[in-house]
Amino acid sequence: VSTLVFLEHHGNELQKGSLGVLSKAASLGGDVAAALLGSDVEPLASEAGKFGAARVFVADDRALEAPLPQPRVDVLAHLVREHSFDTVLFASSVLSADVAAGLAARLDAGLNWDLTDLASEDGRLVGKRPALGDSVYVDVGWRSEPRIALVRSGTFDPVASGGQAEIVSAAVALEDFSTQARMVEQAHEESEGPSIEDADVIVAGGRGLGGPESFALVEALAKALGGAVAATRAVVDAGWYPYATQVGQTGKTVAPKLYVACGISGAIQHKVGMQGSGVVVAINKDPNAPIFEYCDLGVVGDLHEIVPKLTELVQARKAA
Amino acid sequence: MKIAVCVKVVPEPTAVRRIDAGTKRLDRAGEGVLNAFDVHAVEAALQLKEAEGEGEVVLVSLGPPKVLEALRKALAMGADRVLLVSDDAAAGSDLLATSLVLARALERESPDLVFLGQQASDSDGAVLWAALAERLRRPLVSQVAELTVADGKLTGKRQTEFGYDVIEAPLPVIVAVSDAINEPRYPSLKGIMGAKSKPQETLSLAELGVDAADVGEAGSKTEVLALAEPPARGDSLRIEDDGNAAERILEFLAEKRVL
Numbered sequence: 001v002s003t004l005v006f007l008e009h010h011g012n013e014l015q016k017g018s019l020g021v022l023s024k025a026a027s028l029g030g031d032v033a034a035a036l037l038g039s040d041v042e043p044l045a046s047e048a049g050k051f052g053a054a055r056v057f058v059a060d061d062r063a064l065e066a067p068l069p070q071p072r073v074d075v076l077a078h079l080v081r082e083h084s085f086d087t088v089l090f091a092s093s094v095l096s097a098d099v100a101a102g103l104a105a106r107l108d109a110g111l112n113w114d115l116t117d118l119a120s121e122d123g124r125l126v127g128k129r130p131a132l133g134d135s136v137y138v139d140v141g142w143r144s145e146p147r148i149a150l151v152r153s154g155t156f157d158p159v160a161s162g163g164q165a166e167i168v169s170a171a172v173a174l175e176d177f178s179t180q181a182r183m184v185e186q187a188h189e190e191s192e193g194p195s196i197e198d199a200d201v202i203v204a205g206g207r208g209l210g211g212p213e214s215f216a217l218v219e220a221l222a223k224a225l226g227g228a229v230a231a232t233r234a235v236v237d238a239g240w241y242p243y244a245t246q247v248g249q250t251g252k253t254v255a256p257k258l259y260v261a262c263g264i265s266g267a268i269q270h271k272v273g274m275q276g277s278g279v280v281v282a283i284n285k286d287p288n289a290p291i292f293e294y295c296d297l298g299v300v301g302d303l304h305e306i307v308p309k310l311t312e313l314v315q316a317r318k319a320a
Numbered sequence: 321m322k323i324a325v326c327v328k329v330v331p332e333p334t335a336v337r338r339i340d341a342g343t344k345r346l347d348r349a350g351e352g353v354l355n356a357f358d359v360h361a362v363e364a365a366l367q368l369k370e371a372e373g374e375g376e377v378v379l380v381s382l383g384p385p386k387v388l389e390a391l392r393k394a395l396a397m398g399a400d401r402v403l404l405v406s407d408d409a410a411a412g413s414d415l416l417a418t419s420l421v422l423a424r425a426l427e428r429e430s431p432d433l434v435f436l437g438q439q440a441s442d443s444d445g446a447v448l449w450a451a452l453a454e455r456l457r458r459p460l461v462s463q464v465a466e467l468t469v470a471d472g473k474l475t476g477k478r479q480t481e482f483g484y485d486v487i488e489a490p491l492p493v494i495v496a497v498s499d500a501i502n503e504p505r506y507p508s509l510k511g512i513m514g515a516k517s518k519p520q521e522t523l524s525l526a527e528l529g530v531d532a533a534d535v536g537e538a539g540s541k542t543e544v545l546a547l548a549e550p551p552a553r554g555d556s557l558r559i560e561d562d563g564n565a566a567e568r569i570l571e572f573l574a575e576k577r578v579l
Contacts, residue, residue: 069462070454073454093481094479094480097447098450098462099450100447101448101454102453104447105419105455106454108541110541113447114444130550131339132339136547136550137551140545141542141544141545142542143541150447175457177457177458180490182487182488182489183486184486185484185485186485187483187484187485225579243465243500244483257578258578279576296572297556297557297569299565300558300560300561302561306565310566310570313570314579
């Protein structure tokens with residue numbers, strides 16, 4: 001088995017999700033390499049060795065500066081063909097999904113997505129994926145090589161194994177059509193607080209807050225717990241909170257150690273975005289809310305009373 | 321301006337959906353509906369056509385003949401015609417096979433823009449556009465929440481995990497729109513009445529020039545190996561707030577060592 005893992009980076013940091021996938025690939029064995037594409041990214045390459053890459057292919061080129069998928073397909077396709085990788089793994093993201101699908105079409109390769117586990121069974125790679133609103137778990141496979149997979153975000157934690165990677169320079173030869181799309185303005189890292197996908201604690205607010213002003217309660221609890229604030233689709237659509245904080249099928253997929261859901265009824269579209277969370281606490285005044293079916297502690301009550309009190313208690317405990 | 325919209329008819333998402341244990345495919349026997357995410361793509365195409373004051377919106381789909389009924393909703397919204405690729409041999413197509421068929425159908429139409437919705441609600445797939453852009457060798461802009469077309473170029477604002485990017489690409493271009501891009505219109509009575517008489521062309525794989533060996537299960541490079549019940553979550557504790565809920569939550573968090 002020889003596996004290539006696509007490393008996504010942002011703001012001079014390798015993304016936790018891709019390092020998690022890299023660690024998983026290393027645990028499955030075989031020859032594991034990583035691909036790092038961008039401009040002035042070489043300094044990040046050695047980091048990948050710690051998470052299990054024996055080799056890191058670095059394509060450092062101005063044309064790869066913007067996080068656009070098509071030039072990345074060109075570079076990866078070349079790497080896969082030249083080094084005969086039989087498996088290419090991605091941690092799912094807006095960028096990675098586009099790269100993986102473009103690569104599948106380029107290489108005439110099978111792509112499985114939304115995987116929540118990877119296993120080697122009788123010598124063949126099997127992906128596990130929840131389907132139909134996670135009502136059924138499906139084992140998926142590939143009929144040919146290379147096999148391409150997108151892993152659901154937050155699935156694997158990075159595990160530092162402490163290795164040294166060999167850094168190899170990768171060729172950059174781009175197709176004409178790949179460079180036609182151009183980044184006019186690139187999103188900047190939000191400086192305040194941890195991004196919700198990397199947060200160990202998330203406090204999320206839903207329609208049960210009653211109005212945008214009640215997000216102050218959620219923010220205060222998140223601050224006390226050292227966590228990030230998230231929102232549901234309903235309240236983002238209503239303009240109460242920014243899209244970047246949205247958890248769910250059409251937003252982010254998160255897997256914090258603690259997820260506190262305040263005033264969230266818990267539609268399936270929300271569930272798929274947070275069910276990988278460790279401990280889930282739900283506060284809702286409707287005892288029939290679906291979220292009570294998938295939480296560890298369900299509290300039926302008024303969040304406007306409970307949340308501020310909880311915030312004070314957490315603050316007092318941390319101060320002690 | 322010619323705009324193609326790739327649309328999919330999916331099982332009603334609120335109905336009980338199941339994967340057939342024998343074929344390991346999604347049971348599509350029930351009534352199908354237009355994938356809700358695709359409705360936003362149709363709306364975006366119609367708005368663009370209206371802004372341009374001229375043009376054509378063509379729906380391109382792959383599926384059995386019965387999907388025409390569900391596609392009529394998009395015609396009723398204002399789309400001009402349907403090109404449906406329908407062939408028994410295409411059943412069970414994965415991403416690779418589906419993108420091959422749709423790419424051939426789109427080549428036949430040579431539209432200025434190809435629109436797609438952000439996800440298929442049955443497969444949870446959000447990947448088709450990138451495979452199509454690759455096969456058609458055209459630029460791609462995905463997750464677009466706002467767009468403008470001027471001077472032969474598309475400018476799209478897209479949502480990523482990090483905020484909003486603005487991307488520009490020359491036509492012809494493949495565009496996947498987010499469902500935040502618009503509030504789709506409801507078909508008017510006149511639209512509904514007129515939908516039935518709009519052109520609906522159905523092509524077989526042979527008519528499209530696609531080899532049946534490259535599509536369906538034969539042409540797919542992925543497979544479903546087994547089905548299983550989802551893992552059960554541990555027992556959950558339920559309390560009613562009697563004034564002490566905050567204390568009990570704190571205790572629980574301490575016990576679980578997540579403070």
